[in-house]
Amino acid sequence: MTNRVQIGKLSNYPQLSAAEVFFDKDRVNHSNNTKVLEVDIATAANFTLTADVNFSQNLVSASEASRTASYNACVADMCDSYTINIQHSTTSVSSGFTTVSSQTFNAVYGQNAASGAGTFTNNNEYGVAIFSDDNSSLFGFFTKARVTSHNEVFSGHIRGNGTYESDAISSYTNTNALEAHSTDRYGRAVVSLNLSTGANYFRVELVNNDSGCASSVTSSTGFNSVGSRSRRISLAQSAGLPYITSDVQGSSGTHHGLRISKVNVDVENAKPNQVLFDSRFNRQGVIYGGGFQSSVALNNTTGIDFKGSKTQLAYTPLIWATEDKTGSIEVAEPFINAYSGTDNNGGDYAERMNMFITSKTHIIPCEMYHDQSSYSGTDSAVVAGRDNTKAQCTNLNFRVLKIPLGYGYMNSTYYGDGTSSSTNRVVVGKYTNSNAGYSSAARGIFVSKNGKNVLTCTDDELIFNTDQGGSTSLSRGHYQTMTVNLTAVQNNAAEPTSVAVVTGITTTNSPTISYSIPYTFTAPTGLTNVLPTLSTNRQSSTGNGSTSSSALTFSESISSGVSTITLSTSSTGSLTAQLAPVKFDSTFSIF
Amino acid sequence: MANRVAIGRRASGQTDRGLNISGLSSGSLTNFDNVTTPAAIHNLDSSDVIGGSLSVYKFGQGTITKPTDDEGRLATIQHQWASNVLQDSDSTKNPLFAVRWNLAADLTNGVATRVYTPNYYDAVHEEETDNCEDEEDGEENCETVNFVLQEGVRVAIRPNALDIFNFSMGVLNEEEGGLTGGHTIYYAYAIFHQEDFTNGAGL
Numbered sequence: 001m002t003n004r005v006q007i008g009k010l011s012n013y014p015q016l017s018a019a020e021v022f023f024d025k026d027r028v029n030h031s032n033n034t035k036v037l038e039v040d041i042a043t044a045a046n047f048t049l050t051a052d053v054n055f056s057q058n059l060v061s062a063s064e065a066s067r068t069a070s071y072n073a074c075v076a077d078m079c080d081s082y083t084i085n086i087q088h089s090t091t092s093v094s095s096g097f098t099t100v101s102s103q104t105f106n107a108v109y110g111q112n113a114a115s116g117a118g119t120f121t122n123n124n125e126y127g128v129a130i131f132s133d134d135n136s137s138l139f140g141f142f143t144k145a146r147v148t149s150h151n152e153v154f155s156g157h158i159r160g161n162g163t164y165e166s167d168a169i170s171s172y173t174n175t176n177a178l179e180a181h182s183t184d185r186y187g188r189a190v191v192s193l194n195l196s197t198g199a200n201y202f203r204v205e206l207v208n209n210d211s212g213c214a215s216s217v218t219s220s221t222g223f224n225s226v227g228s229r230s231r232r233i234s235l236a237q238s239a240g241l242p243y244i245t246s247d248v249q250g251s252s253g254t255h256h257g258l259r260i261s262k263v264n265v266d267v268e269n270a271k272p273n274q275v276l277f278d279s280r281f282n283r284q285g286v287i288y289g290g291g292f293q294s295s296v297a298l299n300n301t302t303g304i305d306f307k308g309s310k311t312q313l314a315y316t317p318l319i320w321a322t323e324d325k326t327g328s329i330e331v332a333e334p335f336i337n338a339y340s341g342t343d344n345n346g347g348d349y350a351e352r353m354n355m356f357i358t359s360k361t362h363i364i365p366c367e368m369y370h371d372q373s374s375y376s377g378t379d380s381a382v383v384a385g386r387d388n389t390k391a392q393c394t395n396l397n398f399r400v401l402k403i404p405l406g407y408g409y410m411n412s413t414y415y416g417d418g419t420s421s422s423t424n425r426v427v428v429g430k431y432t433n434s435n436a437g438y439s440s441a442a443r444g445i446f447v448s449k450n451g452k453n454v455l456t457c458t459d460d461e462l463i464f465n466t467d468q469g470g471s472t473s474l475s476r477g478h479y480q481t482m483t484v485n486l487t488a489v490q491n492n493a494a495e496p497t498s499v500a501v502v503t504g505i506t507t508t509n510s511p512t513i514s515y516s517i518p519y520t521f522t523a524p525t526g527l528t529n530v531l532p533t534l535s536t537n538r539q540s541s542t543g544n545g546s547t548s549s550s551a552l553t554f555s556e557s558i559s560s561g562v563s564t565i566t567l568s569t570s571s572t573g574s575l576t577a578q579l580a581p582v583k584f585d586s587t588f589s590i591f
Numbered sequence: 592m593a594n595r596v597a598i599g600r601r602a603s604g605q606t607d608r609g610l611n612i613s614g615l616s617s618g619s620l621t622n623f624d625n626v627t628t629p630a631a632i633h634n635l636d637s638s639d640v641i642g643g644s645l646s647v648y649k650f651g652q653g654t655i656t657k658p659t660d661d662e663g664r665l666a667t668i669q670h671q672w673a674s675n676v677l678q679d680s681d682s683t684k685n686p687l688f689a690v691r692w693n694l695a696a697d698l699t700n701g702v703a704t705r706v707y708t709p710n711y712y713d714a715v716h717e718e719e720t721d722n723c724e725d726e727e728d729g730e731e732n733c734e735t736v737n738f739v740l741q742e743g744v745r746v747a748i749r750p751n752a753l754d755i756f757n758f759s760m761g762v763l764n765e766e767e768g769g770l771t772g773g774h775t776i777y778y779a780y781a782i783f784h785q786e787d788f789t790n791g792a793g794l
Contacts (some may be wrong), residue, residue: 285645300730368712377772498642
């Protein structure tokens with residue numbers, strides 16, 4: 001039997017067992033060193049930081065004018081000295097950086113080795129192998145250069161032999177130019193650091209030390225000394241137990257509260273994505289309101305009031321919504337069904353038909369459109385209602401969650417902890433708190449966010465709530481998704497998952513997914529709580545402006561408490577759907 | 592009064608254990624189901640039919656100035672979800688996420704009064720110039736210039752990063768290359784502990 005509920009003192013989330021974190025690979029231009037690896041160190045220790053840098057260099061002397069005479073024709077210098085700087089800060093992601101390691105690499109060049117004969121197969125091309133001089137194949141730069149025939153290479157210079165004018169003709173452009181490419185350049189820098197507790201930031205800078213290499217190509221239009229680079233930073237503890245913490249609340253320190261894991265997952269060893277609730281996460285899927293609308297008028301610009309008789313939220317909330325219209329709309333003349341036929345636009349394209357405006361009280365179906373010949377420069381293309389696209393919002397199903405999501409709300413005021421270091425956090429049973437809308441006693445489970453007293457906190461500071469009923473209740477349960485691998489969960493102790501990826505949906509193949517429905521409710525309102533998003537979803541063909549529903553069709557049947565959803569399409573090609581069934585929790589049109 | 596909370600076994604005969612809270616009875620705003628009733632709708636259900644929930648892993652906000660061309664302007668958020676939550680930096684799975692955006696006109700005292708779901712829009716307008724020639728059939732044939740209006744936000748989720756693009760460049764004169772208008776966009780994002788089920792679209 002698996003332990004699944006903790007009430008009281010909560011155990012920490014597991015630390016990173018590999019004792020190593022990686023910065024995501026990126027590819028940026030030469031001057032950009034702003035990509036930063038951020039890690040939290042739980043306990044000061046020695047670490048080894050490794051920076052792998054890949055980059056390319058392309059030299060193109062653009063025209064005949066770049067050639068002078070004889071052997072000076074088309075000389076191109078490959079830059080042969082680079083430095084990798086590893087920089088560290090404990091201040092922020094953008095300031096306080098100091099260079100903690102500076103390692104320079106120099107390349108030496110082989111004498112017209114033509115060693116690429118087996119590598120470069122195009123006519124009039126020779127390969128030249130260029131090697132690092134540090135005698136270490138691991139830490140040097142590796143360069144392959146490709147030039148026109150009769151090349152000579154020494155000390156970083158690559159030149160066409162001016163004896164023959166044709167020598168300088170690029171096999172690629174067939175103009176009088178010389179091309180030299182070095183690809184797959186790679187360098188690794190390593191530094192050992194003693195890192196202190198707390199946030200640490202790292203970034204890696206690549207510096208070209210060889211300033212002369214750029215000027216050696218005259219008329220160098222198209223010259224690009226170092227075109228781009230990619231970097232990968234890894235940080236590993238030098239020895240001993242891992243001390244790198246994940247950037248997850250509850251990964252260190254002592255907390256008291258409530259935590260519930262999924263079925264078959266030990267609550268004490270669960271990862272954050274394996275729990276159904278953890279009182280250390282200050283924003284969770286508590287439902288403030290929601291509803292179902294079979295149809296919203298095209299010219300409805302005020303939207304749907306989800307506040308009703310409830311106390312208004314202090315922020316624009318996250319609203320999860322599904323509807324029939326998905327995918328893009330693209331219209332060119334003659335404007336049969338959508339967009340204006342009398343404006344000056346020759347064509348309109350919107351990537352998503354299912355667009356919404358959210359305020360503190362309303363959700364408004366909207367669209368993007370503007371007659372651009374009258375565009376003033378300050379106008380917005382966002383338009384309330386959908387009278388232009390004609391993408392009428394039908395079968396709208398939405399849930400308003402107590403999660404702030406709007407500019408100005410993503411800060412500690414709305415997401416941060418309270419200030420009390422020791423306070424009541426959990427009530428199980430009878431609960432009265434007029435500050436949170438519970439003037440009359442309710443029963444259930446109530447949990448406040450970190451640092452807030454559950455007996456006196458406001459409603460928005462309750463991160464676990466129990467519906468008290470009536471039109472003014474500020475909570476309607478919790479946003480949850482259904483298991484789509486129930487058989488494996490029950491028979492093989494598998495971890496429940498809600499994410500179904502269904503491939504190969506065609507006109508002749510209609511796959512299914514299933515989930516269990518233990519609840520009784522009034523069908524069909526709210527039944528189709530399934531969020532479809534397709535990898536192939538363009539609906540409208542150019543010229544007709546059709547705003548038909550998704551190419552993916554759902555049909556649902558229920559037998560013995562098991563809902564089977566069949567996914568089908570009448571469109572040509574093969575569709576892929578990724579979706580999750582969302583728990584049904586109300587039968588009301590607006591609640 | 593209905594019993595609404597069960598910690599441990601929900602009811603006799605049930606094999607799974609957890610924490611369950613019953614909610615309103617179907618079709619009622621005032622009556623609650625007994626948590627031991629198998630068909631009760633739950634405020635919170637921890638039984639084996641539930642696959643996940645929703646909790647915020649990372650959040651933030653920022654601005655992206657108007658782009659200078661039709662390629663857009665990019666802000667990348669290094670959320671490190673795969674490394675930190677899955678503890679697998681090379682995972683190909685993406686986190687569930689949500690992005691909203693607005694324009695300066697939607698701000699009051701520095702906070703948004705209304706926000707939009709991500710969307711991208713462009714419109715093309717063809718305009719005749721004064722350079723016209725008479726053709727043999729008597730009709731006038733004039734040179735044309737295309738003007739392209741582009742606005743909106745696109746998003747792309749990756750296992751350890753989130754990309755937000757501002758495409759609100761205003762109107763581009765394709766003949767002369769000049770831009771008219773354009774917008775700085777203000778964005779807010781939330782990354783969740785849970786895996787993405789929207790195929791990259793976001794909530």
